[in-house]
Amino acid sequence: GDMRPRIARIVSERPDLVVSGTYGFNASDLAALRAANLPLLTFPATQLADFRRAVLLLGDALDAKAPAKALVTRLDDALARARKRQPKQAPRILLVYGADAGYVYTSGGGDHVTELVEVVGAKNAARGGPVTKRVSLSQAVALAPEIILHVAPDARFPTETKAKAFWRHLKSIPAVRHDRVYLWPDNSLARRGAALPKTVSNLSMLVGGVE
Numbered sequence: 001g002d003m004r005p006r007i008a009r010i011v012s013e014r015p016d017l018v019v020s021g022t023y024g025f026n027a028s029d030l031a032a033l034r035a036a037n038l039p040l041l042t043f044p045a046t047q048l049a050d051f052r053r054a055v056l057l058l059g060d061a062l063d064a065k066a067p068a069k070a071l072v073t074r075l076d077d078a079l080a081r082a083r084k085r086q087p088k089q090a091p092r093i094l095l096v097y098g099a100d101a102g103y104v105y106t107s108g109g110g111d112h113v114t115e116l117v118e119v120v121g122a123k124n125a126a127r128g129g130p131v132t133k134r135v136s137l138s139q140a141v142a143l144a145p146e147i148i149l150h151v152a153p154d155a156r157f158p159t160e161t162k163a164k165a166f167w168r169h170l171k172s173i174p175a176v177r178h179d180r181v182y183l184w185p186d187n188s189l190a191r192r193g194a195a196l197p198k199t200v201s202n203l204s205m206l207v208g209g210v211e
Contacts, residue, residue: 011036017061021045021054046131048115051075051192071194078197079119082204086121091207093117094125094145094175097132097190099156099166104140108133112192113151120204122147141172147207148175150183152190157183182206 007029010018018033018040020026033040041061044050052072059068095113098105107114108129117124125145126135135143150163157163160183167176175181188195189203 007032011038014038017041019058019061021050045192046111048075048079048112048192051112051196054192071197074197075200078200082120082200085204085208087208090121090123091146092125092144093122093147093149093207094135094140094143096148096150096163097152098154100134103134103136106133106135107131113189116189116200116203117207119200120207122207137170141170144174146174146178146180148173148181149206150181152184152187159183 010033016039018038020030020033020040020042022030022042022044030040030042041057043054043057045054052075055068055071056065059065094104095107095117096104097107106126107124108131109124109127110131114124114127125143126133148163148167150157150160153159157166160181163183164179164181167173167181170176184190188199
């Protein structure tokens with residue numbers, strides 16, 4: 001009766017396996033799936049260690065152990081190469097997940113994107129506090145990031161030109177003054193997937209280009 005429509009549809013399909021990350025917002029959905037006696041594979045999905053574990057668990061569940069191990073190996077190799085290429089001075093990056101009137105939404109750390117930023121030799125300029133954090137533009141000025149990185153295109157910032165236009169009046173921010181406002185071209189940085197090793201390499205090149 002009170003089951004959410006999308007959960008009811010999943011139950012009606014009687015899938016062989018349901019795979020989900022565990023987040024605060026989907027606890028009731030997962031409980032409904034368990035109550036329906038569906039085969040459910042869940043795992044944390046915040047940090048890089050969670051991604052490794054998820055890949056290997058999926059490899060076991062889908063009889064694809066070799067490809068899963070190969071992906072984890074490619075990721076670990078990319079991370080090792082990125083660590084070797086770290087710049088001597090770690091630039092401060094402000095990660096932007098969205099924007100509101102006078103505010104941007106960023107990360108206080110504890111997520112895989114901050115981990116990647118640190119692996120490639122940079123610093124999360126807004127580190128400290130909750131994973132999802134609202135920062136006013138005046139606070140962004142005070143943080144003085146040397147790079148502003150929009151982690152994925154969205155309705156407000158579909159292109160890098162739009163992202164740069166949002167910041168252009170704040171010339172006191174080093175990233176704006178030196179034209180280092182970037183938009184990641186897809187969602188491969190925001191969402192972990194098979195492209196993550198390549199994403200690590202591209203992020204390493206972006207950070208290295210600041211020196």
